[in-house]
Amino acid sequence: MYKLRTVILIIPAFNEEKKVSEVIRRTPRQIVDTILVIDDGSTDGTAAAAQRHGAEVISLHKVWGVGFAIRKGYEEARRRGFDIAVVIAGNNKDAPEEITRLLDPICEDNFDFVIGSRFLAGGAYGGDMPVYRKLATRIHPFLVSVICWKKVTESTNGYRALKVSVLTDPRIILSAAWLDGYQLEVYLLLKLIKLAYQVKEVPVTKLYPSKAIGNTKMRPLIDWWNMLSPIVIVGFGLEKLVHLATIGSQHDGNRFSKGNL
Numbered sequence: 001m002y003k004l005r006t007v008i009l010i011i012p013a014f015n016e017e018k019k020v021s022e023v024i025r026r027t028p029r030q031i032v033d034t035i036l037v038i039d040d041g042s043t044d045g046t047a048a049a050a051q052r053h054g055a056e057v058i059s060l061h062k063v064w065g066v067g068f069a070i071r072k073g074y075e076e077a078r079r080r081g082f083d084i085a086v087v088i089a090g091n092n093k094d095a096p097e098e099i100t101r102l103l104d105p106i107c108e109d110n111f112d113f114v115i116g117s118r119f120l121a122g123g124a125y126g127g128d129m130p131v132y133r134k135l136a137t138r139i140h141p142f143l144v145s146v147i148c149w150k151k152v153t154e155s156t157n158g159y160r161a162l163k164v165s166v167l168t169d170p171r172i173i174l175s176a177a178w179l180d181g182y183q184l185e186v187y188l189l190l191k192l193i194k195l196a197y198q199v200k201e202v203p204v205t206k207l208y209p210s211k212a213i214g215n216t217k218m219r220p221l222i223d224w225w226n227m228l229s230p231i232v233i234v235g236f237g238l239e240k241l242v243h244l245a246t247i248g249s250q251h252d253g254n255r256f257s258k259g260n261l
Helices: 017-026 047-052 066-079 097-108 130-146 164-168 183-194 222-236 240-248
Strands: 007-013 034-039 058-059 084-087 113-117 124-127 159-162 199-203 205-208
Touching: 007 017, 007 047, 007 066, 017 034, 017 047, 017 097, 034 047, 034 066, 047 058, 058 066, 066 084, 066 164, 066 183, 084 097, 097 113, 097 159, 097 199, 113 183, 130 164, 130 183, 130 222, 159 164, 183 199, 183 222, 222 240
Parallel strands: 007 034, 007 084, 034 058, 113 199, 124 205
Antiparallel strands: 084 159, 113 159
């Protein structure tokens, strides 16, 4: 518990056996009540490694996508009555030690959603960051700022925290299949800004490991389009049309149906 709020840390992970253990080890247990790893169809020992280090694990048994995994984590946060849900990468690029930077604006200033930014004063990034990502992480927030009429310095950072109560808003629909990938994170940010929720950026650190041990699983063209598509869909008012086309699609019995998630 942190400042009278219960906190769940959600870690979506795909084949991160060597890195997810470090994320869990570095997480301050006096702040986080539950560490929940969503194992997105890993074929290595991700789930076992997470459990050995004290995390709870939900295994999806096949690859659904990072958005699907985060949605499952949010569903658990709601079902179990947590106050705040924090999402962090499972590949040890984020700093769990900085979690209070995300929590304090919610606990002290009543913000609804807080996203980390490596580009704010006090933030940092380094390591073996791919060139295309250096460019994309600058262009994307500019486009989001234009669409939302609100300046943001980073819009694709997966290190974020929100009041779980926000997820009960029926205007925020996370259940559509088109949000199963990287789209969900961008869509949620766009919707919260457009719906006039209190959104704040805070400085955080993001360090990329060497290519030799794997520094990203993002595909340069496909996954960056996935991150751009919510800007197009929400910005041009196509959201309802796309939701109607996909929200009823069922991959199998594992698709979630509770509330608007």
